[in-house]
Amino acid sequence: MQRKILIADDDVQMVSALRTLLENVGFTVAVTHRSKEVVELTRRERPDLILLDVLFAGMPGPDGFEISRKLAKDAELRTTPVIILSGVKRVIASDFPVEPDEEWLPVAAFLDKPVRPDQLLKEIERLLSDRSHS
Amino acid sequence: MRLLTKFILTTVAIFLMLAITLSTVSTLWINKNTINDAQHRVEVAIRWAREAFNQKNRDAHQVLAVVAQNELLRDFLDNPRDPKLAAAVQEKFNNFRLQHHMDLLNIVSADGTVLLRTRPPFNRGDDISDNPFIRHVLLNGKSIEGTIVIARSALIREGESLLERAVDATGEPNGMFTGTAVPVMRGGKLIGIISSGILINGNNDFIDTVRDAVSYGDYYKGRSVGTATIFMGDKRIATNVVGNKAGRATGTSAAADVADMVLLHGEAWSGRAWVVDAWYLSYYEPLRDPDNNIIGMLYVGELEQKYRDIRFKAVASVVSVIFVAMILSIVVFILIARSILEPVRKLRDATARLIKGERSARVTESFGGEMGDLTRSFNNMADDIERHTAEIERKQRELAALNSELEMTNRNYIDMLGFISHELKNPLASAVLSLHTVKDGYLGELNDKQKKGLDNVAESLDYFKELIRSYLDLSKLEKGDYVINRRNTALKSAVIDPAINGLAEEIRRHHMTLDIGVHDDTMVDADPDLLRIVYDNLLGNAVKYGREGGAIRLREKVRDGRRVFSVYNEGTGIPREKMDLLFKKFSRIYSPENAGKRGSGLGLYACREIVRKHGGEIWAESEPGKWVEFSFEIG
Numbered sequence: 001m002q003r004k005i006l007i008a009d010d011d012v013q014m015v016s017a018l019r020t021l022l023e024n025v026g027f028t029v030a031v032t033h034r035s036k037e038v039v040e041l042t043r044r045e046r047p048d049l050i051l052l053d054v055l056f057a058g059m060p061g062p063d064g065f066e067i068s069r070k071l072a073k074d075a076e077l078r079t080t081p082v083i084i085l086s087g088v089k090r091v092i093a094s095d096f097p098v099e100p101d102e103e104w105l106p107v108a109a110f111l112d113k114p115v116r117p118d119q120l121l122k123e124i125e126r127l128l129s130d131r132s133h134s
Numbered sequence: 135m136r137l138l139t140k141f142i143l144t145t146v147a148i149f150l151m152l153a154i155t156l157s158t159v160s161t162l163w164i165n166k167n168t169i170n171d172a173q174h175r176v177e178v179a180i181r182w183a184r185e186a187f188n189q190k191n192r193d194a195h196q197v198l199a200v201v202a203q204n205e206l207l208r209d210f211l212d213n214p215r216d217p218k219l220a221a222a223v224q225e226k227f228n229n230f231r232l233q234h235h236m237d238l239l240n241i242v243s244a245d246g247t248v249l250l251r252t253r254p255p256f257n258r259g260d261d262i263s264d265n266p267f268i269r270h271v272l273l274n275g276k277s278i279e280g281t282i283v284i285a286r287s288a289l290i291r292e293g294e295s296l297l298e299r300a301v302d303a304t305g306e307p308n309g310m311f312t313g314t315a316v317p318v319m320r321g322g323k324l325i326g327i328i329s330s331g332i333l334i335n336g337n338n339d340f341i342d343t344v345r346d347a348v349s350y351g352d353y354y355k356g357r358s359v360g361t362a363t364i365f366m367g368d369k370r371i372a373t374n375v376v377g378n379k380a381g382r383a384t385g386t387s388a389a390a391d392v393a394d395m396v397l398l399h400g401e402a403w404s405g406r407a408w409v410v411d412a413w414y415l416s417y418y419e420p421l422r423d424p425d426n427n428i429i430g431m432l433y434v435g436e437l438e439q440k441y442r443d444i445r446f447k448a449v450a451s452v453v454s455v456i457f458v459a460m461i462l463s464i465v466v467f468i469l470i471a472r473s474i475l476e477p478v479r480k481l482r483d484a485t486a487r488l489i490k491g492e493r494s495a496r497v498t499e500s501f502g503g504e505m506g507d508l509t510r511s512f513n514n515m516a517d518d519i520e521r522h523t524a525e526i527e528r529k530q531r532e533l534a535a536l537n538s539e540l541e542m543t544n545r546n547y548i549d550m551l552g553f554i555s556h557e558l559k560n561p562l563a564s565a566v567l568s569l570h571t572v573k574d575g576y577l578g579e580l581n582d583k584q585k586k587g588l589d590n591v592a593e594s595l596d597y598f599k600e601l602i603r604s605y606l607d608l609s610k611l612e613k614g615d616y617v618i619n620r621r622n623t624a625l626k627s628a629v630i631d632p633a634i635n636g637l638a639e640e641i642r643r644h645h646m647t648l649d650i651g652v653h654d655d656t657m658v659d660a661d662p663d664l665l666r667i668v669y670d671n672l673l674g675n676a677v678k679y680g681r682e683g684g685a686i687r688l689r690e691k692v693r694d695g696r697r698v699f700s701v702y703n704e705g706t707g708i709p710r711e712k713m714d715l716l717f718k719k720f721s722r723i724y725s726p727e728n729a730g731k732r733g734s735g736l737g738l739y740a741c742r743e744i745v746r747k748h749g750g751e752i753w754a755e756s757e758p759g760k761w762v763e764f765s766f767e768i769g
Contacts, residue, residue, distance in 0.1 A: 013564035021571045087559040113559060114566035114599060117574055 003128060004028040006047035008038045008067070009085070010056040014113075018051065021117050035061035039070050042077050048128060052107070054086040065105055072106035081127040082106075085120075087113035137478060141471040145464055153460045157453045164452065168445040172415045172436055173404060179348040179434045180417040183362050186347035187432065190340070191279035191314050194330050197234060198316040199277065201227075202328055207241065211318060211326040214249045228252040231330070235339075238292055238313065238331040242268055244324045253293045260291055266424050267315035271327045279314035280424045281334075283366060296333055303336020304371045305385045310334045310364070310430060334364050334372045336384055341372040345434075354440045361414065364421065365431035368393035375409055375435075388418070388431065396420050396431050406438060413438040477505035481512055493520045549609070558602055566595050600674065604736040607667050611743045618747050623662040625699075626652045630688065633669040640677050641686070651689040652699070660768055664744045668752075669701075671737035672764050676703035679762075693767075700765040707756035716754055717742040741766070 005027045009015050012033070019029045030045045032038060035056040042050065050071075054064035062070070064084055071077045084107050100107050108127050111120065201207065210216070210223045223241070231239035231252045239252040246263025250256070262268050265288070270278045286307035289297045300309040313331030317324050334340060341362055349360020363373035368388045375383045387393070395403045396418045407416035414435030421430040480497045487495035496516055497509040571577060573588040580588070623629065630652060634641075641648055658665070676686045684704030691698045708716065720735040738752075741764075745752040749769025756762040 011560045011564060013561060014567070017564045017568040017571065021567065021576055024571070024576050087563060113563035114595075115563070116570045117567060117576055118570075120567075 002026065002028045003048040004030060004045060005124070006030045006032070006038075006042060006045060006050045008032050008035065008041075008050065008064075009053040010035075011053070014053075021120070025121060035063065035067060038067045039074070039077070042071065042080060043074075047080065049124060050080060050082045051085050052082050054084060068105060068107045081108040081130075083108060083123060083127070084110045085113060085115060086110075138468075138471060138475050141475070142464075142468055145467045145471070149460045149464055149467075153456050156456050157449075160452045160456075161449045164445055164448045168441050168448065169415075172438070172441040176404065176415050176417045176434060176436050179360065179436065180419060180432065182347045183344050183432060183434045184419075186344045187312070188279075190332065190343075191312055194234070194236065194332075195277060195279045195314040195316065198314055198328055198330055201230070202316045202318045207318060207328065208320060208325065210241070211243070211249070214243065220250060223250060224252065224256065234330075235332070236313075236330045237296060237333045238311070238329070240292075240329050242315075242327040242329060244272075244326055246272055246327075248291075249326065251292065253296075255293060257291050257293070262288065262291075265329075267313065267329050268327060270424050271315045271317050271329075272324075275317055275319075275324055277314065277316040278424055281310060281312045281421055281429065282331075282423045283429045284309050284311055284331075299333060300335040300371075303384050304366070304369055306335065306366060306369055306371065308366065310366045310371055335366070337372050338374070338382065341374055345374050348434050349436070354437055357412065357437055357439070359437050359440055361409065361433075361435045361437075363431075363433040363435075365433065367430060368397060371430075388433075392418055393431075397428055400428055407435065409435055415441065474505070477501045477509050481509060484512065484516070488516055488519070493523060544612075554605075558598075559606075562595065562598060562602065566599070569595060603670070604740065607740045608736050611740055611747075618661045618664060620659050620661055620748070622657050623660055623665065624654075625656045625658050625665070625690075626650070626654050628662045629665045629669055633666060633673050636670070637673055637677055644677065644680065645683040646677065646680055646703075647685045649685060649687045651687060653690070656690055658697075658768065660748055661744075664747070668741045668744050668766065671741050672701040675737065675764075676701055676705075679703070679705050681705045696767050698765050698767045700763050702761060702763040704761050707758040707760055707762045708754060709758050710756075713754060713756070717752070738764075 003026075005022055007015055007018050007022075007029060008031075009018070010033050015031050015033070019031065022029050030041060030047060032041050033056075038050075038052070052064045052067060056063065064086065068082050068084070071080065071082060084105070099105070100110055109123050111123060206219070206223060206226065210219045213219055227239055227241070227250075237253070240248055240262075241250040241252075242262065243249050245261075246265075246268050247261050248258045250258055263272055265284070266282045267278050267280070270276075284292070286297065289300065289307070289309050296309060297307070300306055311331035311333055313329065315327055315329035318326040318328060332340060341364060344364075345358070345360050345362040348362060349358070352359040357376075358374060361373070361375045363370050363375055365371065365388055370384050370386050370388070373382050373384055388396075389407065392403050392407065395401055397420065400420050402420075403416070403418040405416065407414050409416065415438050416433060416435040418431050418433045420428045421432050423429050477497070477499075480499060484495045484497045493516075496513050499509075500506060501509055569588060569591055573580070573585065573592060630650065634648070634650075673686070673688075680686060680703040685702075686704075687700075687702040689700045689702065691700065717738045719739045742752050745766045745768060750767045752764065752766035754762060754764050
C-alpha cells in the first residue's frame, strides 16, 4: 500500500519540489500552506509521516514547534512521526539548543534547509521502517 | 592649622616676648633709678641734717659772742666774789639760758674754774679745764663750737636733773652735748670763758628739728618718711625712729657692722638698713668732738617702703601700658591679618567648590595688590576650565551621538543581513532540492552532458549556501545580545560528525583522506551550535583549499596544560606575510593556486569571534606550499 506523507510549509516552491520528489519515489502526498490546518488535516488524512516547517509567514497561527507539541498531546496522532524541515536553526538567536526534545520539541528529527533528496529520503525511510517494526 | 591661627599665635608670641623684655628692662631701669635716687636723696638729707645740727651751735655761738661783750659779765669776771654782782648775773643769764633753750650756760674763769652755773643747783668752784671746749679756749684763746660727751662725774656737777634726763632717756650715765665756748677778753687778755650746751640725750625737740630739716615731717602709711638719729657710741640717744614698744627707740643699739664701719674706721655707711622694724635707705656718718675723736654717729634714713611703692607703681604703670599696647597691637594685627587672609580664604572656598564640580565657582570680591592678581589668575583659570570642560562635554556628547548612530547603523546592517539571508534561504532550499532531485536521477536518468551542466549549477548553489550560512552566522554573532550557551558537549558526535556529514560527498569527490584523531568520549564545555560553525568553517576551508587527494587531519592535543583542537590539511598553505590578515572580516587571501575558489571572507572571522566568546584563542601555522594547520583552544 502507498504510504502518505503530509507536507506543511508556507513556501510554494518548496512544497512543489518536495511533492515532485516524494511522488516520484512512490509516496502519496497531502499538502497545506496554513499552519492552522495542520492538526485537522493530520486527523483527516492520517499520514504516515509529517514534514513540518517552523515559520509560516504572513498568516496567523501556531508555529511548527507548537504544532508538534499539539500532535504529541493528541492520543490518536502522537504516533505519527514528525520531521521538522526548516532553515530556522541557524537563524534564531539560539541561546537554547534547537534539538528534538520530549517536552519542548517532540519530533522524530530536525533537518536543516537546504536538504538534499538522498538525505531526506534516508531519514524518511529510517523513521517509517522504525514505525513498521514497532 | 589654619593660616589665621598661625598668624595670631606667632603675633601673640612675638608681642609677648617683646612685652616681657620691655617690662624687664624698664623694671630694672626703674629699680636702679628709684634706688639710686633715694640713696642720693639720703646723702643730700644727711648734709641738711648736719647743717641743721650745726646751725644750733652757730646760733648759740653768735648769741654768746654778743653776750661776751656784756659789761655786767665783765664786771662779774673782775669781781667774781661780789655777791650782788653774782646774783645779778645769775638772774640775767639764767633767763637768757631759758630763753635760748640751753641746758647749760656756765661762766668759767681764765684758769678753767667754774665761777657760776646758771642752772640749779648752781654748783661752782670746780675745775672743768679738761672739758674739751674750755680746754680749747684756754689753749687757743678762740671760741669753739661742736659736740662733746660729758662723763657722769662731770654731769652730776652740772645738775642731777640733767643726769636723770640722760639716764631716763637712754640708760646712759654720760651725756652728749652740743654747744659752744666763747672767750671773754679785755685789752687782749683772757679774763674768762662763757660756755653753753644742749643735752642731746632724749632731746626730742632737737632731733625733730634735725629731721624736719631733712623731710619736712612727711608721714607715709603712719610712719615718718624721714628719720634722724644721734648715736652716742653705738647707742641711740636721740631719735625719731619709733621703737618696737610705743615711744621712741632711744637706748637701742646700732647694727654691729654699721657701728664697726663708722665708729672704728670713721667712714660713712650707706645702704639699706633694718631699723627697728622696717627697711630704711640709710646714711650714717661719724660725730667727732673738737679733738677729732669719734664720739658717736649721725644717722638719717628714708623709709624704703615709700620708694618701693613708688617703684612698684612705676613698674606697674609701665608694664600695664606695655601690655595694653601689646593687646591693642595684637588686635590690630589680627584685624590686618584677617583682611590680608580674606582673599586667601575666598580662594580656598572657591577652589573647594570648583573641585566639587561647581564650575561657576569664582572669587567675586576684588582685592588689590598681589592677592588681587592671584584671585584674578584663579578666576581666569576657572574660566578656562569651565570653557574647556564645556567643550569636552560637547565633544563627548557628539561622540556618543555618533557612536549610537553608528551602532544603530551597524545594527540595522546586521539585522538586514540576517533578514535577507533568511529570505534567500527558502528559495535556495527549494532550488537545491529540485536540482538534486533532477541531477540524482529521481526524475529519470540524465546523460553525462546534462549531469555536467547540473553539476555547475550545484556548485554555484553550494557557494550560495555557504555565503548565506556565513552571513547568518555573522549576523547572529554580532548581535551584542547573543548569550553563549555552554554545556558539556560530546565534541565528536555532536559537532564534528554532523559537520563532516555535510562535506562527505565533496571529500570523496576530491579523493581526500580524512583522519579523525578526536576520541569518541572527548567532552568540551562549549556551545555546540557555535562550535559547529567553527568546524564547518575549518573543515570547509580544508576541503576547499586542500590538495587534490591530500590528507585532512583532525586532532586534539595538550599544550601547556590546555587542550588544543586542530584541523590540518595538505595544500598550498598560507604565506607568512598574509597570516595577519587571515582572521580579519572580509579578508580573502588570493593566490594563483586558489584562483577561482570563492569564499565569503567571513568564515575565519566568525571562528575567531566564537573562540574568543569562549575565552579562548585561534591561530594558524603553515608551511607554504605544503600544509596549513588551524588550532584553537577554548577556556
